[in-house]
Amino acid sequence: MSIRGLKKKQPKTFKVKIITVDAEMEFSCEMKWKGKDLFDLVCRALGLRETWFFGLQYTIKGMCTWLKMDKKVLDQEIPKEDPVSFHFLAKFYPEKVEEELLQEITQHLFFLQVKKQILDEEIYCSPEATVLLASYAVQAKYGDYDPNFHEPGFLAHDELLPKRVLRQYQLTAEMWEEKITAWYAEHRGIARDEAEMNYLKIAQDLEMYGVNYFPIAQNKNHTDLLLGVDAKGIHIYSINNRFSPNKSFEWSAIRNISYSEKELTIKPLDKKAEVFKFFSSQLKVNKLILQLCIGNHDLFMRRRKVDSIEIQQMKAQAREEKARKKMENQRLAREKQLREEAERAKEELERRLFQLEDEARQANEALLRSQEAAELLAEKAQIAEEEAKLLAQNAAEAEQERQRLEITALKTKEEKRLMEQKMREAELIAVKLVKESDRRAKEAEHLKQDLHEAREAERKAKQKLLDITRLNYPHMVKYPQYSPTDTRDANFDKGSIKLDLKDIDLKRLSFEIERERLDYLEKSRKFEDRLKELKSEINALKLEEKQSGLYS
Numbered sequence: 001m002s003i004r005g006l007k008k009k010q011p012k013t014f015k016v017k018i019i020t021v022d023a024e025m026e027f028s029c030e031m032k033w034k035g036k037d038l039f040d041l042v043c044r045a046l047g048l049r050e051t052w053f054f055g056l057q058y059t060i061k062g063m064c065t066w067l068k069m070d071k072k073v074l075d076q077e078i079p080k081e082d083p084v085s086f087h088f089l090a091k092f093y094p095e096k097v098e099e100e101l102l103q104e105i106t107q108h109l110f111f112l113q114v115k116k117q118i119l120d121e122e123i124y125c126s127p128e129a130t131v132l133l134a135s136y137a138v139q140a141k142y143g144d145y146d147p148n149f150h151e152p153g154f155l156a157h158d159e160l161l162p163k164r165v166l167r168q169y170q171l172t173a174e175m176w177e178e179k180i181t182a183w184y185a186e187h188r189g190i191a192r193d194e195a196e197m198n199y200l201k202i203a204q205d206l207e208m209y210g211v212n213y214f215p216i217a218q219n220k221n222h223t224d225l226l227l228g229v230d231a232k233g234i235h236i237y238s239i240n241n242r243f244s245p246n247k248s249f250e251w252s253a254i255r256n257i258s259y260s261e262k263e264l265t266i267k268p269l270d271k272k273a274e275v276f277k278f279f280s281s282q283l284k285v286n287k288l289i290l291q292l293c294i295g296n297h298d299l300f301m302r303r304r305k306v307d308s309i310e311i312q313q314m315k316a317q318a319r320e321e322k323a324r325k326k327m328e329n330q331r332l333a334r335e336k337q338l339r340e341e342a343e344r345a346k347e348e349l350e351r352r353l354f355q356l357e358d359e360a361r362q363a364n365e366a367l368l369r370s371q372e373a374a375e376l377l378a379e380k381a382q383i384a385e386e387e388a389k390l391l392a393q394n395a396a397e398a399e400q401e402r403q404r405l406e407i408t409a410l411k412t413k414e415e416k417r418l419m420e421q422k423m424r425e426a427e428l429i430a431v432k433l434v435k436e437s438d439r440r441a442k443e444a445e446h447l448k449q450d451l452h453e454a455r456e457a458e459r460k461a462k463q464k465l466l467d468i469t470r471l472n473y474p475h476m477v478k479y480p481q482y483s484p485t486d487t488r489d490a491n492f493d494k495g496s497i498k499l500d501l502k503d504i505d506l507k508r509l510s511f512e513i514e515r516e517r518l519d520y521l522e523k524s525r526k527f528e529d530r531l532k533e534l535k536s537e538i539n540a541l542k543l544e545e546k547q548s549g550l551y552s
Contacts, residue, residue: 014074015083018042018056021112026083029073036069042088049314050106052299055091058084063284066091066291089113092295093210095231095303097200102318104193111140111196114203119162123208124243127165131176133199134160135183140195145185155180191329207243211235214289216264216278227278229292231300234266236276249276251300257293259286408544416541423534433527440520447513 013028016038025045029038035056043051056067060077067086068076078084090113094100101107115137117123118130125133137160142150155177166176187195203209211228216236218225226237228245234254235245249266256267264286266276280286307315 016073017083017085018088019085020046020088021109021116029084031074032072034070034072035067035076038073038086039067039069046088046105046109048103048105048109050101050103053090053092053094053106054088054109056086057089057091058086063282065284065288091292092299093204093231094299097204098197100303101197101200102314104321107193107196107200111199114200114209118203119159121162121164123203123206125162125203125206127168129202129206130161130165131179132183133202134180135187136195136199136202138180138184139187139190140192140199143192144188145181150181152177189333191325193325211242212292213237213242214280214285215239216280218278225278227289229289229296231296233300234293247276251297254297257290259283259290262286264289412541412544416538419534419538419541423538429527433523437520437524440516 011030011032013030016027016029018025018027025042027038027041027045029041039051039054039056042056043049043054048054057064058067058078059065060079065077067073067078073084090110093110097107097110101110114123115133118125118133138155138158139145141158142154152174156173160180161176171179190198209230211230214227214229216225216227224239225246226239226242228235228237228242233248233250234257235249236247237245249268253269254266255269255271256265258265258267261283262279262281264278264280268275280289
């Protein structure tokens with residue numbers, strides 16, 4: 001067979017891009033494939049066995065539509081693009097996630113889709129619940145909280161809260177992160193699949209969880225109601241309230257659902273009950289509603305029947321897998337605990353080692369300081385010894401100086417005593433001189449008085465003689481010559497001689513008095529000079545005595 005023949009036999013294909021919540025895949029789809037063929041290929045690629053929850057969704061003319069499993073892919077009204085894009089999403093939701101979601105991949109895909117719906121505000125969630133859900137999402141992504149690794153700001157790039165909640169409260173990103181981290185720290189020891197399951201268990205209790213809403217009208221002119229389809233039944237809501245339905249039809253209470261063009265009819269199981277009819281905007285909407293109703297009703301009935309062999313095997317495998325994972329998690333927890341204990345012990349040993357090294361370093365430093373102190377003390381001891389020798393030498397010199405000063409002091413005392421004796425003698429001499437001076441002064445005063453009396457007597461005698469001369473010899477004035485033979489002249493001459501002698505004695509006496517006065521002045525000057533010398537010697541002795549006292 002030629003190569004050209006082989007090429008002719010190869011089936012024609014077209015490219016398909018499958019978009020999951022967290023990944024994209026491309027496949028080659030044969031022209032003749034039905035929707036189920038492509039869907040099974042994707043499920044095999046994902047390793048998914050719980051296929052009844054999922055479907056392939058595409059958008060055409062602004063309306064989301066699910067790929068039909070029993071029709072060829074190309075025969076359906078799919079987008080004309082290359083590659084053709086389909087979203088692999090959950091089409092039907094379980095009533096109880098913990099009982100119905102058996103595979104980990106199924107649980108993970110539901111977790112990602114529900115989380116996206118909450119963040120996109122397709123499912124309303126209270127602010128408190130969003131923080132708790134965000135903490136489980138962080139636990140599933142990052143594992144156990146470690147304050148040394150998960151530092152402030154590690155959630156800055158993660159979208160964890162709806163924008164509505166962020167706008168509702170005026171909190172910074174750091175405050176939200178602190179609130180989420182407070183819950184996140186309490187989830188320590190929870191594995192990823194367990195954290196995702198806890199997330200879904202909280203989310204399944206939300207009013208809008210798993211509900212597909214469609215606008216409807218009770219007549220052809222107005223669209224004033226919403227029809228919701230979920231795992232439990234059909235619900236009718238007012239246009240402004242998607243939380244509390246005005247009317248509900250459980251799957252077990254519905255007998256039949258049919259549509260005719262834009263009209264959809266719900267017939268209750270109770271034949272006496274009122275038949276509910278409503279209108280949709282398009283025929284495609286009625287087809288989609290019917291498709292969702294059929295799928296949810298089938299799953300509702302399936303849950304209430306005995307599980308098939310395949311489901312039983314899957315549940316058994318899921319139980320075994322959970323038990324195995326539980327044991328594995330316990331083992332990992334024990335290993336982690338042992339590792340943490342070992343790390344703590346290691347840290348303790350390292351801390352102790354560091355402490356011992358620090359103590360050793362301090363001991364070495366103390367030893368070095370002690371050695372330095374010993375060397376310094378040795379130097380000080382040597383210096384002290386030298387100083388002691390020097391002090392001893394100084395003490396000896398001081399002792400010699402003291403002895404010399406004592407001798408000098410003795411000499412000084414002796415000299416002082418002699419000087420005091422000399423001073424006393426000088427004082428006695430001074431007293432004697434004073435007395436002698438007083439006596440001489442008195443004698444001089446008497447002599448002056450006697451001299452004055454003598455001069456007064458002489459004056460009187462001369463006056464008397466002159467008077468007598470005038471009386472006896474009146475012509476003597478005119479005739480001064482006298483006869484040598486005259487006796488009266490002789491007597492006169494004798495009186496003159498006596499007067500001259502007396503004048504001579506007075507002059508002599510005055511001369512002696514003046515001479516003695518000069519001698520007294522000379523002796524007084526010498527005595528004053530001697531007193532000055534004695535004072536100088538006494539001051540010098542006092543100065544030497546003070547200096548000798550200072551030295552001692």
